[in-house]
Amino acid sequence: MTPIMFLQHLANGISLGSLYALIAIGYTMVYGILRLINFAHGDIFMMATYFAFFGVFFGLPWYIAFPITIILTVLLGMGVELTAYRSLRDAPKISIMISAIGASFLLENLAIVIFGGRPKAFPTEEIFTKVVHVGDIAVQRLTFIIPVVTAILLIMLSYLINKTKTGMAMRAVSKDHETARLMGINIDRTISTTFAIGSALAAIGGIMWGLKFPQIQPLMGVMPGLKCFIAAVIGGIGSITGAVIGGFFLGVSEIMLVAFFQSMTGYRDAFAFIILIIVLLFKPTGIMGEKISEKV
Amino acid sequence: MRKRDYYLTGVTLIILAIFLYIADMYFDAYIVRILNLCAIYTILGLSMNLINGFTGLFSLGHAGFMAIGAYTTAILTLSVDAKAQNFFMEPIIAPLANVEWPFFPALLLAGILSALVGFLIGAPALRLKGDYLAIATLGFAEIIRVIFTNTQNITNGALGLKRIPPYTNLWWSYGIAVFTIAIMVLLINSSYGRAFKAIREDEIAAESMGINLFKHKVMSFTIGAFFAGIGGGLLGNLLGTIDPAMFKFTLTFNILLIIVLGGMGSITGTVISAFLVTISLEALRFLDQPINLGFFVIPGVAGMRMVVFSVLLMIVVLFYRHGLMGNKEFNWDKFLQVIKFKKPLLKGGKN
Numbered sequence: 001m002t003p004i005m006f007l008q009h010l011a012n013g014i015s016l017g018s019l020y021a022l023i024a025i026g027y028t029m030v031y032g033i034l035r036l037i038n039f040a041h042g043d044i045f046m047m048a049t050y051f052a053f054f055g056v057f058f059g060l061p062w063y064i065a066f067p068i069t070i071i072l073t074v075l076l077g078m079g080v081e082l083t084a085y086r087s088l089r090d091a092p093k094i095s096i097m098i099s100a101i102g103a104s105f106l107l108e109n110l111a112i113v114i115f116g117g118r119p120k121a122f123p124t125e126e127i128f129t130k131v132v133h134v135g136d137i138a139v140q141r142l143t144f145i146i147p148v149v150t151a152i153l154l155i156m157l158s159y160l161i162n163k164t165k166t167g168m169a170m171r172a173v174s175k176d177h178e179t180a181r182l183m184g185i186n187i188d189r190t191i192s193t194t195f196a197i198g199s200a201l202a203a204i205g206g207i208m209w210g211l212k213f214p215q216i217q218p219l220m221g222v223m224p225g226l227k228c229f230i231a232a233v234i235g236g237i238g239s240i241t242g243a244v245i246g247g248f249f250l251g252v253s254e255i256m257l258v259a260f261f262q263s264m265t266g267y268r269d270a271f272a273f274i275i276l277i278i279v280l281l282f283k284p285t286g287i288m289g290e291k292i293s294e295k296v
Numbered sequence: 297m298r299k300r301d302y303y304l305t306g307v308t309l310i311i312l313a314i315f316l317y318i319a320d321m322y323f324d325a326y327i328v329r330i331l332n333l334c335a336i337y338t339i340l341g342l343s344m345n346l347i348n349g350f351t352g353l354f355s356l357g358h359a360g361f362m363a364i365g366a367y368t369t370a371i372l373t374l375s376v377d378a379k380a381q382n383f384f385m386e387p388i389i390a391p392l393a394n395v396e397w398p399f400f401p402a403l404l405l406a407g408i409l410s411a412l413v414g415f416l417i418g419a420p421a422l423r424l425k426g427d428y429l430a431i432a433t434l435g436f437a438e439i440i441r442v443i444f445t446n447t448q449n450i451t452n453g454a455l456g457l458k459r460i461p462p463y464t465n466l467w468w469s470y471g472i473a474v475f476t477i478a479i480m481v482l483l484i485n486s487s488y489g490r491a492f493k494a495i496r497e498d499e500i501a502a503e504s505m506g507i508n509l510f511k512h513k514v515m516s517f518t519i520g521a522f523f524a525g526i527g528g529g530l531l532g533n534l535l536g537t538i539d540p541a542m543f544k545f546t547l548t549f550n551i552l553l554i555i556v557l558g559g560m561g562s563i564t565g566t567v568i569s570a571f572l573v574t575i576s577l578e579a580l581r582f583l584d585q586p587i588n589l590g591f592f593v594i595p596g597v598a599g600m601r602m603v604v605f606s607v608l609l610m611i612v613v614l615f616y617r618h619g620l621m622g623n624k625e626f627n628w629d630k631f632l633q634v635i636k637f638k639k640p641l642l643k644g645g646k647n
Contacts, residue, residue, distance in 0.1 A: 035427075037430070083610075083614075084610060084614070088614065091617060092617075093354075093426055094560070095613050095617050097354060097427060097430060098552065098556055098609070098613050099613045101549065101552065102606055102609040105605075105609070106603065106606035106610060109599050109602040109606055112602075113599045113600055113603055117599065226431075226435075226438075230435075233431070266442070266446040267446060270438065270442035270443070273435035273436070273438050273439050274435075274439065276431070276435050277420075277432055277435055280421075280428055281420050281423070284424065284428060
């Protein structure tokens, strides 16, 4: 392993990690506010790549197709919340989780029916995929664009959550629904906003994922979805900083595992789960999570 | 149970046996296969309902246990020359290459191995609660699948196993299904069963009443894994070919659909909905094919069937949360009343 190759792998790992981080934020925000694993999040991400694909496919230039994709995905995310989660807000947890799994399967199968099961080639935009040389490292321009976009989005998100009224409402609702309602916060609207933000991030992640791995198919959301949830758990679910740390950690270590131990390539998908189980057993609250004690 | 109920149950079993005999002799292979699948899904549904419905542990690892069961039975029952044919990429490791067991011990070992793995997974994972447990068990199932894909010289990797002897017949599948139902009924009505239900209702209250949470959770999980392994073994020897891609989360989803539809926490509900879901999974195959309405042909779309089932699951969860049976069970008194159209006696014996 030469230092050049190491840097190349590191660059790849960081850009994969940024994508994981973007999607993991969606999980962690929803979990923070509803205490629910949004199983459908990975499939919302998948739908986003399809929207982008069809946008470009129908001849729209990328700078129009991608914003439309984000809007459609946001609507989809809010739609999922409205139909699958809202009426179950006071139901037992197990029902909500089954509903989430149902929503996820529905999206996957709808995608198979509407878009066909065969993989499609995501359009490559020259402006993103051009190979650039930095010293001796040859990487796609995208490898640098992804972390930069992620960083900008994270700054915007942290401003939104910490400085605006909407963000304050979200933090309040995640602490205590009832008290937040008494303070005049519209719970339904706040939860809807949370899903909208999560879906928007998933959409941007999905577009960049499509550009980076240009083969899309209806079940592509399952594995990234699970891995990003794992990233959120590693970082401490409910914490946005944690999700970002977890995403980067998982992305970089996955790439490094494949790079250093060629023979382990087949176990790549199991690796994330093994990390998950280790984290859950020794520090279930993750890196940044707070300990929640049970009230009787 | 009263004496009359014993007789009625006995008569029902005899009728079932006669039906199976007729089905075995005269029904065509396709229908027999569906009947087999119904019984296997009953076993799988019951084993998952024990963990999820009765003990309230949301576990999503069922496909993993089934994979262990299916592979154990398949490897043990494959004939020696079929093994040589299957493992052309890399020969199977030495002691397994020359074994050829009869069906029953292979199935039993499948259950025991699966239970053992269930115990090993359960012991650490059951410290977790709610969605953490769900995601950890899902992770374990996924790890099992990835391991099976990569151990070329034991499981033949992604190529899967073919020419598994078709030992599963109606007698095996229904025999084991009836046995499973009996065990579940006995278990649920025992002190262990009451402890399971207490844990489901409220862990803290159960613990303060002196129930050993950990012991009972692991026990429920291990028993569930045992029957899942046996169900998997029956399934493998029914289908004749297995490969790791079969045991994805979709399989767990199908069983989850069965227990949710039947009612989490009802044995009767699980049995009814195992039949309903399996038969309608087959009956709705026409949705994937072109439909001719005379003046207009709807082109067939592969996957439409699963859309219908996902929608069905969501409708059940959103509007009929208790499923078909809730947590009620079948009993003869009620059944006889229904067929005699008799109103139940009011208080004081007046009709």
